[in-house]
Amino acid sequence: MHEMKFELRGITKRFPGVVANDNVNLSVETGEVLALIGENGAGKSTLMNVLYGLYRADEGELLIDGQATQFSSPADAIAAGIGMVHQHFMLVPVMTVAENVVLGVEPTGRFGSLDIDEARRMVREVSDRYHLELDPDAIIEDLSVGVRQRVEIVKVLMRDAKIVVFDEPTAVLTPSEILEFFGIVRSLVEAGRGVIFITHKLKEALEIADRINVLRRGKVVGEALPKNTSEAAIAEMMVGRPVLLVVDKAPATPREAMLTLAGVSVVDPDGRTVVDGASFEVRVGEIVCVAGVQGNGQTELVEAIAGLRRVASGSISLGGKNITGDSPRERHAAGMAHIPEDRQRQGLVTELSITENLVLTRYHDAEFSQGIRMKWDAAAAKSQELVAAYDIRTTDPSQLASTLSGGNQQKVIVARELSRNIRVVVAAQPTRGIDVGSIEYVHAQIVKERDAGRAVLVVSTELDEVMSLADRVLVMYRGKIVADVDPKKVSHMDIGLYMAGSRPAAVVA
């Protein structure tokens, strides 16, 4: 395979009101891994769309082996040897691996018929060469997320990509799948391909990359070599100030049980049991984290606790009172704060103002309304107060919530849910997709709530977050709580094994 150098020079891409990429220079060669790291909104996606031909840059040029070139569509990028593995897979679930891989570039026999044997042979060949262990006849929907990702990789390789771009590839993987994924990346590099690895996870960038470029507010603010830098140094470059990477908290002093689940099961509309007999309690003054790979019933568990999903069997009680059949509003009134998993879909009405969102769950309180009349003046005053107290960065709370960054949107929810008389905090993925600075802030708030005598339940798929935040860790796998452990006494790897449905050797013995 011949070598190739791919460069971006002075790329600037503007959108109304923002400069998404500002004079970005970047280069990658075959045989190396370049990590592109930055917070959400730093301009990573825009840059990738520019280099994959989805956007045209306003200024700057793309060079292949020093020759200026232009991509006006992904087809041009593919033809030039650039391949992209998207964060969200583009596979047809009911088709086989071989069928998916050749989709769009089908090998044909005589009379234009599909030559599926040739497709199988091609998959096997690529799979063997890179140790991907793919069965060409497996149906996609039967495969795990990690294997599906490998199918995407084969797709890219079969189109003869010399530079492979991975967009947040580890977000959906278990810890052991991440290790396997790194193995694949290394074998790609050994085979002489180049890799651009986009991530916001510091550890991974340090582990796999040959070089790291840090993007902040559309600019490349630094380049580092993993061997002479540190997580803290890169985090500082990403955020622009020193950041606390570990959660600063005192040991927990748990007291009486506040939230108790006894044999809670949830059945989804298709009749599948998605939460299977979950029993646990969350005590006052402790943070219990539910770890697990996305899609193992955590979403449904939280919705059941919040009253948004019917419980098929079992009971939930809050402070000794059975709340299993209560409405969301009754639970809210009983002192439950709920920070939902998807802030744009559930937590906020982004088309309403910041003020309106700050009273979204409380507009019916006597403080904000009388009969059917809204007291908007009182709401505006409260909003001013919360914007200041929770450091929500906005010039005007009457602006739409959609104008806020992800981190500030999350602060609106945190402010709304925590700034009242509560007894238990249920937070689902509280830091997903928000910037490092806001993560630090949200974590501090959660610890503060614990220390103020609330029971805290956090559901997170980020193992690092779980390990640093939790006083106690529950692991959820296929709807069941499979482990209840002290984070100080187990390793990342042990939890990873629980998450994958097996047991650490030490525990078995």
Next chain:
Amino acid sequence: MNETLKSLRFTLLAVVAALFVSAFIIVITDIEALGDGNLGKAFGTVGRAYWGLFKGSFGSLRAISNTITGATPLLLAGLAVSAAFKAGLFNIGATGQMLAGAVTGLFVGFAFQLPPIIHVPFALLASAAGGAAFGAIPGVLKARTGAHEVITTIMLNGIASFTVLWLLKTQLFKREGRDDAISKFVEDSAKLPKLFGFMGNRIDLLAHTGFIVGLLATFAFWWLLRKTTLGFEMQATGFNQEAARYAGMRTKSLMVTSMAIAGAFAGLAGGSEVLGLYGYASATVAGDIGFDAIAVALLGRSTPIGTLVSALLFGALQAGGRQMQVDTDVPIDLIIVLRALIVMFIAAPLLVKAMFRMRGEATSFGQTFRGWGG
């Protein structure tokens, strides 16, 4: 620039674009002039047509009265569509709700003998209640079974028009000596006073105080949205039903309430036509108003003031169109084309942006088009 101003400017440009395209249509259909190769004459026709349009809508007291007469039911029915849009529902059933309100208002109008000060409000209230009850049906169906309101409201329009057709032939409603579907007259005490009644009894000034009812309804709609918990709940549900449910709002009962409110507005539209304009009801009392109301709501971005302005615009086009037909050979059907073009330009924002070289301005339609999502 402020959002409201921006969207106002955009709407104006859509109207201008529609007038421009219509002018082109007038020119190319002026066969006589084109046959002679007389383009100047064809353009002259455009000028005279649009002058007629203006004269017929605002050029005299009578023209203004005609504009108001046309705008009144469009405003009330437009509010019915807008109110549902705000709650994330697409109400295509204004026609059926108008018919329901027309019948209930009619009944109270002829079946009771009361002093006007009581009779008029009572009849109007009956119209609103009839429309609300009929409007609530698709709300209940959606809340209970998930049946999409677009389908059910269309079906209910059919049910309403045939039910009214039947009702008007029953002994209770039937007018003496008529075999067709024409109702009795309402009592004089139930009739909405003429708007320009103070100018002497000019029979050519048809505008009635149904327009005042429309203005009050517009204000009520504004008040509901801005000042009440119910309005807040409706809008939260309309924008993001998931979030509304998360926030503890009873989204299903809100669907029913919102549709009932929408139905009440449409019921008033039906009632004001019966009590203000005709004095009786026929099977065609709702006409195409329920559908034109959708265009009114779209053009007005479902806001109270927007709905008012666009109802007036559509009323003016209707009134002016007749004058245009008289003054020139341009048929009144051009008005239908013109209205269709306005809606098309509103619905295709990119087209207007391209025509006027507006760059990079986000044109958000918010919940106006949400109703399709189901």
